[in-house]
Amino acid sequence: MSASIRTTGLTKVYGEKHALDSVDLVVEEGSIFGFLGPNGAGKTTTLRVLTGLARPTSGSVQILGHDVASAANSVRAQIGFLPDVPGFYEWMSAEEFLRFAGGLFGIGRRVLDERLGMLLDLAGLGDVKTKIGGYSRGMKQRLGVAQALVNAPKLLLLDEPTSALDPMGRKDVLDMLISLRGRTTVFFSTHILADVERVCDTVAILDRGRVVAQAPIDELKARYAEQKVVVEVTGGADQLAEEIGRQPWVTTVARGSNGAIEITVKDVRAAQQEIPAMIADLQLGLSRMEAGEMGLEEVFVKLVGGEQP
Amino acid sequence: MSGFAVFARKEAREILRTWRIWVLPGILLFFALTGPVLARFTPEIVGALAGDQLKGLLIPTPTYHDAYTQWIKNLSQIALFALIIIYGNIISSERRSGTAVLVLTKPVSRTAFIIAKAAVHSAFLAILVVAGSLLTWGLTAAVFRQAPGSALWSSALVWLVFGVLFITLMTLLSVLIGSAAGAAGAGLGTYALVSIAAIWKPLGTYLPAALATVPSSLAAGKDVAVLWPVLTSLLLAAVLVALATLAFRRSDL
Numbered sequence: 001m002s003a004s005i006r007t008t009g010l011t012k013v014y015g016e017k018h019a020l021d022s023v024d025l026v027v028e029e030g031s032i033f034g035f036l037g038p039n040g041a042g043k044t045t046t047l048r049v050l051t052g053l054a055r056p057t058s059g060s061v062q063i064l065g066h067d068v069a070s071a072a073n074s075v076r077a078q079i080g081f082l083p084d085v086p087g088f089y090e091w092m093s094a095e096e097f098l099r100f101a102g103g104l105f106g107i108g109r110r111v112l113d114e115r116l117g118m119l120l121d122l123a124g125l126g127d128v129k130t131k132i133g134g135y136s137r138g139m140k141q142r143l144g145v146a147q148a149l150v151n152a153p154k155l156l157l158l159d160e161p162t163s164a165l166d167p168m169g170r171k172d173v174l175d176m177l178i179s180l181r182g183r184t185t186v187f188f189s190t191h192i193l194a195d196v197e198r199v200c201d202t203v204a205i206l207d208r209g210r211v212v213a214q215a216p217i218d219e220l221k222a223r224y225a226e227q228k229v230v231v232e233v234t235g236g237a238d239q240l241a242e243e244i245g246r247q248p249w250v251t252t253v254a255r256g257s258n259g260a261i262e263i264t265v266k267d268v269r270a271a272q273q274e275i276p277a278m279i280a281d282l283q284l285g286l287s288r289m290e291a292g293e294m295g296l297e298e299v300f301v302k303l304v305g306g307e308q309p
Numbered sequence: 310m311s312g313f314a315v316f317a318r319k320e321a322r323e324i325l326r327t328w329r330i331w332v333l334p335g336i337l338l339f340f341a342l343t344g345p346v347l348a349r350f351t352p353e354i355v356g357a358l359a360g361d362q363l364k365g366l367l368i369p370t371p372t373y374h375d376a377y378t379q380w381i382k383n384l385s386q387i388a389l390f391a392l393i394i395i396y397g398n399i400i401s402s403e404r405r406s407g408t409a410v411l412v413l414t415k416p417v418s419r420t421a422f423i424i425a426k427a428a429v430h431s432a433f434l435a436i437l438v439v440a441g442s443l444l445t446w447g448l449t450a451a452v453f454r455q456a457p458g459s460a461l462w463s464s465a466l467v468w469l470v471f472g473v474l475f476i477t478l479m480t481l482l483s484v485l486i487g488s489a490a491g492a493a494g495a496g497l498g499t500y501a502l503v504s505i506a507a508i509w510k511p512l513g514t515y516l517p518a519a520l521a522t523v524p525s526s527l528a529a530g531k532d533v534a535v536l537w538p539v540l541t542s543l544l545l546a547a548v549l550v551a552l553a554t555l556a557f558r559r560s561d562l
Contacts, residue, residue: 051414054561073312073416081414087407089319091326103315104415147411 002065004029004155004185005050010059012045012209019045021209022059027202030182034196034217035189037206038304043189044084046206047159050187051081064155077105080153084160086144090133094125094143097132098150105151112150119146122176124169137164145173156180158188162195174199193297203296207304220299227251228298229271231261234285243278247271260288312417317425324433329395336391337437340383341444345376349452376449377461377528380442384468385524392434392472393500396479397493399426400557404487410562423554427480431473438469464527467535471520474542475500477549484556517542 005027012020020042027033037043048054049061052068052075061068066075088097098119102112120126123142132140141164148156161177162170177186177199190196196203197217204214213220233240241261245253249267256262265271268291279286324330347354352368400423403409413419442465450456478499482492506518513519519538526533 048561053410053414055559073418076414077416079414081411083407083410085407086411087409088411089323089408091323100315100319101411101415103318104312104412104417106312106416144411151415 002029003027003062004031004064005033005187006062007046007050008060010046010049010061011057012042012049012054013057018209020049020056023206023209023211025204025211025214027185027187029185031202032177032181032186032200033188034200034203035187035206036191036193036196036203036300037189039191041206041304042209043206044159045209047081047083047157047187047189050157051079052076077151078154080148080151080156082141082144082148082158082161084163086140086147088132088140088143090131092132093130094120094123094128094132094146097143098147101147101150107151115150115152119149122146122149122172124172138166138169141165142169142173145176153184156184156186156188158186160190161188162190162192170195193300197296205300205303212303213299217296221296227264227266227268228291229263229265229268229275230256230288230290231263231275231279231286232259232288233261233279234287236282236284237261240278240282240284243282244275247274249274311421312415313421313425316412316417316421317429320425320429321433324429329433333388333391333395333434334437336388337384337441338444340380340388341441342448344379344383344445345448345452348375348379348449351375371453373449373453373456374460374528374530376445376453376456377464378525380445380461381464381468381524381528384438384441384465384472385521389472389475389500390497392475393479393496394493396430396476396483397491397496398483398489399430399476399480400483400553401487401489401492404562413562419558420554423480423484423557424550427477427550427553430476434472434476435469438465438472441465460528460530463535464524467520467527467539468524470539470542470546471517471524474517474520474546474549477546477553481549481553481556484553484560514538515541517545 003026005025007023007025010020010023010025011018023042023046035043035046045054049056050063050068052072055069063075064078068075089100092100095116098116099112102115107115117126123146125139125143125146128139132143135143141161145158145161148158162173165173174195177188180186181201200217202215203217203220205212215223231240237255237259241253241255244250244261244263249265249270251264251266254262263271275289276286348371351371355368403412409422413422442461446456446458446461449461475496479492479496482495483489486492486495503518504521507513507521513522514534515537517538520542523533523535523538527535
């Protein structure tokens with residue numbers, strides 16, 4: 001399978017600040033790719049470089065097999081883009097803007113007529129006749145998603161597509177992204193980890209301009225799930241946690257919900273062998289012991305040094 | 310229809326559907342309506358205001374040339390100032406509002422974006438100048454009973470070249486300066502420099518600076534050479550658009 005996006009050593013410097021520092025990304029064709037990172041990590045800068053709005057200081061960017069700097073209109077014709085805060089001509093209606101956007105892509109009137117109804121319904125704006133100047137931020141965000149789809153793009157680039165949406169709008173957009181799987185490559189940045197877990201098959205985590213992890217989401221979670229053990233006992237959990245904390249194969253010990261002991265370990269096999277023995281020595285009752293799955297949020301927190309998105 | 314044509318059509322519709330259709334046309338309409346009447350009745354107005362203070366001072370009988378000169382002076386001063394201020398945000402407003410981002414991530418080049426803006430607004434100015442000049446012509450004929458067209462149209466069309474030059478200048482300044490007020494200030498400063506430069510004969514004969522004064526001379530019926538300043542102004546306008554395009558292509562959005 002070929003790559004829809006490939007960046008090599010992508011670097012963007014503003015004055016003294018490295019907004020992007022040697023970013024290598026590969027986004028496979030047809031995938032739904034989640035791009036995570038805390039505020040200021042460089043997600044929006046990456047999208048601006050990918051769309052040609054900003055020029056990289058160094059490194060290369062290939063979009064759909066073409067160098068983004070030289071490909072120009074032929075590449076842009078195959079891309080749909082939603083910025084984090086989309087700007088519209090406020091004197092237009094939603095339909096007028098979609099017709100304008102379709103016209104820029106050179107889409108014929110008949111095809112555009114067919115698409116407009118579907119896109120306006122997707123945006124929940126089919127019955128809205130007012131000008132865009134009177135829209136709420138959520139309405140503008142939904143219109144932004146619709147305009148990004150007007151050319152039936154091969155590659156959809158979305159910057160925080162669900163951030164301004166209510167739960168129903170968010171669900172509609174995520175369902176739409178899922179429906180595109182395999183047909184359109186979707187690359188979207190977000191702060192909402194639940195969205196990524198729900199729709200993405202691959203994820204990259206950006207921190208201070210550097211990609212700290214990039215993998216299929218299941219692989220990423222599995223990689224860290226092996227390092228976590230959850231234990232529940234009938235009593236004496238504090239004593240057991242203290243005892244476990246003294247072992248050389250333990251990284252961290254924390255108390256989870258319902259009194260469970262959550263242990264991050266360097267050696268899962270040692271934990272599986274020694275924890276039951278400790279419970280027996282302390283004459284405690286074992287209710288549950290399992291290799292707990294580390295959620296994406298925990299992976300994220302671990303990788304970006306504790307900063308929350 | 311190409312991306313250029315679609316964007317140019319958007320620009321034209323934006324003029325018709327926003328404040329742009331009221332401000333510059335309103336100013337020009339006002340001057341076109343009042344210029345010939347004021348020119349005709351200037352002696353009476355001055356006499357009524359001054360009373361006996363100007364007794365003995367001979368005020369020449371106004372002619373249609375005075376009406377034409379009034380129109381051109383208004384274009385050269387207040388209308389041009391308004392144009393400079395209005396077009397201080399011709400590019401920066403699209404960058405600030407985010408609309409440029411949505412347009413330029415579609416198959417529209419930055420070159421097309423700049424050229425479409427400069428071309429549509431130059432055409433808009435041409436329509437306004439022609440409409441205002443027609444109105445001035447008709448009213449002058451009504452008030453003065455005679456209104457030969459050559460002095461009016463030669464002066465108005467030469468001024469139009471000057472106006473187009475300033476639209477292209479504001480396009481460049483609006484690319485370089487993000488603040489509309491800053492770009493307008495730079496435009497007004499350039500106008501002041503051009504007006505001063507026109508005093509120096511070489512600049513005031515062959516180069517665009519001549520167009521600060523030549524239209525008024527034409528309106529007054531004087532025989533003035535316009536070929537070189539018009540040609541150099543059109544060339545400079547093309548250079549300004551090229552520079553605006555170059556600067557816009559090199560900038561991050």
